[in-house]
Amino acid sequence: MSARRHLAWGLASLLVLAMAIGLWSWIARAGLVSAVFLPGPERTWAAIVKGLQSGVLVQQTGQTLRRMVLGWGLASVLGIGAGAVIGLSARARVWVLPLLEGIRPLPASAVAPVAIVFLGLSEQMILVLIAFGALWPMLLTTAHGVASRPARLAEVSRCLGLSRTAYLRKIALPGALPDIFGGLRLGLTVALILAVVGEMITAQGGLGTRILLAARSFRAPDIFSGVVVLGLIGLASNAILSLAEAWLLRWRPR
C-alpha cells in the first residue's frame, strides 16, 4: 500500500473514532442513559487524568500489563514448543491431538476454580489461568504450520545433512511463522481478557480489580476509565505485534 493510501486510511479511522466519541458524549449529555451508569467522555477523561496524577491508574495498568505479558509469554513458550513437537511427529498428532482437542473447548473461566484450589487467589493462579487460555491458539497454529511445510524442504534438509533440531530451528519454525503469528495475535487478546478476569476473581489489584471495585460502589467514571485503558492496551499490543510481524515476514510475496 502506498504511503498516501496509508495516510488516508489512518485519517478515516481517526474520523470514525472522533464520531464515536461524539455520539457517546451526546448520548450521555442528552440523558438517554442515567449518568450513574454512563459517564460522558469528559468525566471519563477526568477520571483518567486523576488516576494518572495520583499514580493509582498507572500502577494498576502496570500490573495488568505485566500479567498479560508474562502469561502470554508463558503460553507462547509452552504452546510453540508443544506445537512444534506435535507438528513434527505424525505419531504425536495421532496420539495427543484428540486429547488436546478435547481439553481446548473448556472455557478458561471453568478452569479457574480448579486453579484456585491448587494455587489459591494468588498471582500464580492468574498467570496459570492466562497461560491455559492463551496456550491453545499458539499450540494449534504452530502444530498446523509445522506439519504443513512442503515435503520438499524436509528433503532439502536431509540432503544438506541438517540435524533434526537444525531442521526445526532453521526450516520448520520459520516456515510456520505466518501461522504462528495468527496464534500469537489470538493468544494476546485472550491473555488480556483473562488477565482482567483473573484480577476480578482474585482481587489482586490491576485494572480488573479497579473495574470490579468501582462497579460495586457505582463509580461509573472509574469503570469507564479502566475500560478505556484496556482498549488502549489491546490496540497498542496488537500494533506492536503487527510491526514485528511485518518485519519478520517481510520475505513474503506482496
Added chain:
Amino acid sequence: MPAQILKVAPRPQPVTAAPLIRFAGVGLSFGRTEILRGIDLEIAAGEFVSVIGPSGCGKTTLLRLLAGLQKPSAGQVSMAGRPLRGPAPDIAVVFQDYANALLPWRTAAGNVALALEARGVPRPERAARIAELLQMVGLGAHAERFPAQMSGGMQQRLQIARCLAQDPSVLLMDEPFGALDAMTRHKLQDELRGIVRRTGVTAFFVTHDLEEAIYLGDRVIALAPHPGRIAHSFPVTLPPQRDQLSTREDPAFLALRRALFDFIQEASA
C-alpha cells in the same frame, strides 16, 4: 573463473577409474505400479552422465534413488562400494521444482549459507564463499533479495549455488535449466561443464533437451517407459573442450542428436 570455487583438488577427467556409483538390478514399484525395472548402471568418478527419456518414464525417480531419497524395492544402489542408506551431504540435489526447494524467508545469501551452516563452516569464512558462489551463478548483485523477489531462472541459479556450497562429490540435477532463457542457459551450461571438469565432481543430469544432454555429457542414457528401464547408453565422442557454436555443428553431435531424436520418437509412440 577462479579454480578454487569447489575446494576439491582439480584433476583431469578420469574415464577408466573404478565406478563411483553402481546400480545393480534396481527396481522400484509404488504399490502395484512398477516404475523402474532392472536398472544396471555404473558411473565413474568425474563422469558427466546425461539422462533423457519421454515424460513420466522415471527420470526423476531414478535420480531420487541415487539421492537416497527413495529406497529401491529390488536390487541395490551403492556409492564408493558401500550401499546407499539415505541422503548424504556429499550428494547434492538440484530439484526440478526450485520454488519449493528454497527457503522463502532467507535471502539469496542466506539460502547459500544454509548449506555452509550444515557443513559446519565457521561464520567468518562463510561470507567470502557465499559471494564467490553467487557471483558464479550470476547473482552477485542480488545477494540480499528474497526468492519471492527473483525470477524463476534466478531462483534456479540460486539453488545450484546452494548445491555447490555443499562441496559435493556427486551433483544430481533434475532439468535444472528448464526455466532459463537460451542465453542464460548456454552460459550456465558452459559454467557447469567448467565446474565439473575443474573439480572432478560426478554429474547426473536429467533433461528434456536432447542437445543439452549431448553438449554436456560424456555419456547419454536413454530411458524407455512402462516400466522405466535403460534402453540405450550413448557414448558422446566429442572432444572434452566444447563450444556452443562449433560443438553443435560437429558431425558427431548431429549424428547423436539424430539417434536420440529417433529414440524419443519411438519411445513416446
